[in-house]
Amino acid sequence: MLEAIVSAGPKVKIVSSHVPKPGPNQVLVKVAVAAANPKDWKVPEWTGKEGNTGDDGAGIVEAVGDKVTEFRKGDRVTGFHKTGGPGGTYGEYALFPEHLTIHIAKDISFEEASTIPLTAATAACGLFESDGGLGLPLPSSPTSETIPLVIYGASGSVGAFAVQLAKKSNIHPLIYVAGGGAKTIHHLLDPSKGDTIVDYRKGDEAVTQGIKSALAGKTLKHALDTTSHGSTSANIAKAMTEGGTIARTLGPEGELPHGVKQFQLSVSTVHTPQQEFGAAMFKLFGQGLQQGWLEPRPYEVVRGGLNGVEKALADLKAGKASAVKYVLRIDETDGLDGKA
Numbered sequence: 001m002l003e004a005i006v007s008a009g010p011k012v013k014i015v016s017s018h019v020p021k022p023g024p025n026q027v028l029v030k031v032a033v034a035a036a037n038p039k040d041w042k043v044p045e046w047t048g049k050e051g052n053t054g055d056d057g058a059g060i061v062e063a064v065g066d067k068v069t070e071f072r073k074g075d076r077v078t079g080f081h082k083t084g085g086p087g088g089t090y091g092e093y094a095l096f097p098e099h100l101t102i103h104i105a106k107d108i109s110f111e112e113a114s115t116i117p118l119t120a121a122t123a124a125c126g127l128f129e130s131d132g133g134l135g136l137p138l139p140s141s142p143t144s145e146t147i148p149l150v151i152y153g154a155s156g157s158v159g160a161f162a163v164q165l166a167k168k169s170n171i172h173p174l175i176y177v178a179g180g181g182a183k184t185i186h187h188l189l190d191p192s193k194g195d196t197i198v199d200y201r202k203g204d205e206a207v208t209q210g211i212k213s214a215l216a217g218k219t220l221k222h223a224l225d226t227t228s229h230g231s232t233s234a235n236i237a238k239a240m241t242e243g244g245t246i247a248r249t250l251g252p253e254g255e256l257p258h259g260v261k262q263f264q265l266s267v268s269t270v271h272t273p274q275q276e277f278g279a280a281m282f283k284l285f286g287q288g289l290q291q292g293w294l295e296p297r298p299y300e301v302v303r304g305g306l307n308g309v310e311k312a313l314a315d316l317k318a319g320k321a322s323a324v325k326y327v328l329r330i331d332e333t334d335g336l337d338g339k340a
Contacts, residue, residue, distance in 0.1 A: 002333060003091030004309040007050035010041040010317065012310035014333075020087035020095050024067040027096045029077060032059040034089040034309075035114040036302070036326040037157075041313040043083070054309075055081040057089030057096075058104065058113040059330075068098045076104045080117035080282075082271050090309055092330060099279035100270060102286040112296035115325040116285060119157035119297070122267040123165055124281040125274075126158075126224045126247040132269055134222050134247050139284060142170035148218050149174055150211055150236050153226035154197075155181030155323040157297050158249060162224050163188050164294055175214045177207060177236075181323025184298055204231050211239035220244060229253075233262055299325045305333030 001019045004012050022028040035056035043053055058078035061071050071077065079096030081088055087095030100121070104113045127136050137143040149166055153159040154176035163185055166174055173194030176185060179201045189195045198210035211220070221244050223236045228250035236246055237260035244260040251264045270278025288294025300321075302312040305328055312326040330336075 001092035002306055002336065003052045003088070004054070004306040005050050006040060006044050006053045006090070006309065006313065008045045008048065010044065010310060010313040012313070014306055017091065019093050022063055022065040022068075022095060024065040025098050026065045027061055027068060027071050027077065027079065027098055027101050028063040028087070029057065029059045029079065029094050029096060030062045031057045031089055031092060031094050031330045032110040033057065033114045034094075034328050034330060035118075035299070036309070036312040036316060036328065037118055038316050039083075040090075041317050051084070052088030052090045053083075054089035054091070054094070055083050056114050056116075056118045057081065057094050058110040059094075062093060065098070070098060071101060071103075076106065076110075077101050078104055078110075078113035078117055080121055080270070083268055090306060092333075092336065097271065099275055100282050102282055102289070104289065108289060108296070111299050111301065111327050111329075113289075114327050115157065115297040115299055116161075116289075116294075117282075118267065119325075120161040120165075120285055120294075121270050121278065121281060122158045122249065122265070123162035123224070124284075125267050125269060126226075126249070126265040127162055127165055127169075128281075129265075129269065129274065129277060132263075132274075133265055134224065134245060136166070136171060136222060137169045139165060139168035140280075142168070144170070146173075146218065147171045147222065148215055148220045150177065150220065150223035150239075151175070151226065152177040152200075152223065152232050152236060154178045155185050156226055157325055158226040159224070160185050160188075160297060160323075161294075162226065164288070168288070168293060173214060173218070175211055177211075184323045200232075204235050207235040208238040211236065215239065223247070225249065236260075297325045298323060299327045302326050302328050303332060304328070305330050307334055308332070
């Protein structure tokens, strides 16, 4: 098979590799569409190592491990590949753990489905994990209490899924901090419960004041910062009181005012050691797709299949993606005969 190997730059080379074999609890998928994430170019730069860094994808099950019971050859699925492991989604075939794989109905395209796994899982970890997350009420046990929550970067993929999951847990008021992409999540607002959008383009002071105004005297103790850069967490913390906590998608960049705690969440925990949590969340995502309350993200097709991975990652690095997910149709790759 062909696969794309990503190195720092980002630079991408197409190589010929053996089709991976599924382990006992793995699903081998013929990839129809892979979705690009910022970590796909960041990891090679952080580690100095190259590899097939794709983790989001959708396609048709080709084979399953001998302990797999929920899937069979021919099923339409999307899944979350284990970061750093063999069989990434920037290839003709990919490996997904069974517990992080979802059946997708025929009325959901592979492009739509590929936008979900990693970013929805990141949102779930940040919101709900009791060890490594904010520990907020799960959608299976919606809260009846008022729990204000700030989601910074709410129109990005992680932020938009966090909005949808928080709503399913009846967490309100939700304060979305967003910019030009706010139009893609505006329909998710519930003004009757105090939900509102704060425009970060108006500057740091306006963000803090906008959050305070939206709180209307309520105490803010929880926030998810999916941007995690520069002043984003500090702007949230200034609207918090002692005892607040911010979950960040990237590491802390210095102490925050008011003694606000911060930590970097890790989505890799859904692979191990939080497999049960991961399995429960992916079951929830599947239900959300079937029931219609979980919406895939808007996407933009980057042409060329695997030949387009470098452009997709370079554009992500350059910050060109606004409230869209870049996806690649693998069948557009030059020479799908297993030879680079």
